[in-house]
Amino acid sequence: MLLGATALGAHGASVTNAMVDNDAKDTADVLSFGMGTQGQRYSPLNQINTATVARLVPAWSFSFGGEKQRGQESQPLIHNGKMFVTASYSRLFAIDLKTGNKLWKYEHRLPEGIMPCCDVVNRGAALYDNLVIFGTLDAQLVALDQETGKVVWKEKVDDYAAGYSMTAAPLIAKGVLLTGVSGGEFGVVGRVEARNPKTGDLLWSRPMVEGHMGHRYDKDGNAIETGVTGTVNKTWPGDLWKTGGASTWMGGTYDASTGLAYFGTGNPAPWNSHLRPGDNLYSSSTVALDPETGAIKWHYQNTPNDAWDFDGANEFVTFDMDGRRLGGKADRNGFFYVVDAKNGKLENAFPFVKKITWASGIDLKTGRPKFIEAGRPGDPTKGAEGKKGTSVFAAPAFLGAKNQMPMAYSPQTKLFYVPANEWGMEIWNEPITYKKGGAFLGAGFTIKPLFDDYIGALRAVDPKTGKIVWEAKNTAPLWGGAMTTGGNLVFYGTPEGYLKALDARTGKELWKFQTGSGVVAPPVTWQEGGTQYVAVVSGWGGAVPLWGGEVAKKVNFLEQGGSVWVFKLAGK
């Protein structure tokens, strides 16, 4: 902290606020998820570029080992000669950047009876001071000493037995540690929490569902009420806000120029929208918060009264356009939104996938979707006992036009690079289903590709015109993130196992490498000693193989894995 102001651009072991805020510009480090808290995933590095990328070769590879593999969705962090990378089952490794040798490993002891909805993934850690901090599947935060891997502090965020979990990378904003929570359909209510990153002490907590009380905490940990989120019963009928959902399971981004942290919120509960008429704030939204107090400064709701599982957790990435600071979000629901980062006012919204059945567009005046009522699934509490309801075809499918895989933005090309998927789903009310030993009124659904030849497509999206400038199709659904560089390149991985580099302006494929298992994680890049490196984690898993449907045919030949690969130019 003392060194913070002077240490800008220096590489002491201690990570300061100034270093975190400068992460996107400092090419020697990757200190945060998103390669900078704004989440642009852009590096100005250009040693590896359209002319040289063909000479990219492996520098080293490291296996996460263990008997358990499953989805590896983690983004590595780079600092002080070390890589910090998390792996499935709440593991974290520190690796020597030069040799690829393991320095230390932390394996979190997971209790039996945790309930992660969508695989045992982790998306990465945060660096602060001498610590590396990450969230675990049993809803704890663990801070380890970067040098030794010893636990410095450990805090329980919530009760895993009640369905809470943590998979996102924590965020450092204005010197506080911001985290969300994951949770399935079990009455979990989303919230954002701030802690002192050095001690884990709770500073404030802000629920994301209208009606719940927020708190701040004094030195002794006593909770002091800081007012209710929104207005009780304004957009939720009766008691339904109590189990409102809106989990903040993907974490958030932070823009030092606006001073705001941006968190996406999950879909509302219960799944059946007919039981909760109203907008159901702040579910399926982007919520902008003051990191110091947790006050909600603005919100923009992408899918009011969601009926399709269109979780709004996707990242809000700030960027400059026409001299203004805006934010882009590629939502599950198939629309790409451009919103004023200072006040939440909608600037532009347009589809980034080919088929959308739930709304014909977004009204730029009101900011609200133009719903297509025929596209809304039926009410499972209506109809005769033991009868199957009529089927509705909805697109995108519940896994979304874009899921957890982060997009990238290049200030050089002024384009977003969005890993998108083209799929839909049949939804109908089952005659009867069962849950926890008892009868239930559930919906049946089957997820279907929309086209024969591809599901995934990496798309270059122009936020100004709403045009798709180019696309690179992929047979299997894309599930890993994108990165873009000053070398006019876009890097991304595929479930088929490839890390690929494309020309950022044309989408032309210039290089690919088979990593040995599916890539469902975002790449990073940094430079050390005059050499630019690229790294990506490989290991097939995540939600797709768990849900399948007709999509399973396109992915069931893929094998699991768990490793991190590092590349550099041959001869470097």
Add this chain to the structure above:
Amino acid sequence: MTMLVGLLALALPVRAEWQRISEAGSLKVAVYEGFAPFSDHGKGIDVALARALATRLGLKLNLLPFPAGENLNDDLRNMVWKGHYLGYGPADVMLHVPVDRALMAANDKVEIFAPYHVETVRLVRDAQAMPDFDGIASLAGRRIGVEQISIAAMVLLGEGGGRLRDGVRIFPTAAQALEELKAGGLDAVLANRSEIEAAVRGDPRYPLEPLAFERLPRNGWAIGMAVRKDDTELARRLQAALNELVASGELRDIFAAHGVTVARP
């Protein structure tokens, strides 16, 4: 898998599995967590039944309480035929599995059998707060407790386009809703009959009523157990043990000890 290879391979495990269990000397039984009066903190009807079954089979009980998944297919996969990817399970047998044709058809890797109880949804009311009762119409303007994400919650919230919705009070479990009813904070609770009986223990101040919601299974649903498809020897022995528990009155007593009247399928 080709069926031919499958059938040949099945000849072996039928007894092998039972042999493994009897040599180990214990029966691993999966029960739901947080599911009073059946299984909650190592106590309840299903826990007592698990113990009685193990005893009849000459085995020790090895209880595996687990959290409910999104649906029964997940539970059967995690607890019966495959195991959870976190490394726990499967058990030898899972209790409280609905004996339902559609569920059997959707889960060809398990054998669902031995129904031991029939569950139905009932309304329990505070007779003082609601002295007269005339079906669903009487619920207008009333405070009614339900367990979140239960069939009771869904039918009540959906009834008549939501005309009862504002009176519905949502609780994490039915047991908590019933506690609130007894504390005077609710007019009624809609829950499973077993949950209600265990809480009110025949107290005449809390009468039970059947209610005919549009999509509520009128005759309830039978619950039994599930083993892996090829564990026929184990299934045979469990069925025989259950038959003995029924014939001796032991099953009835297990239910009665928790205030519940067993309903035989």
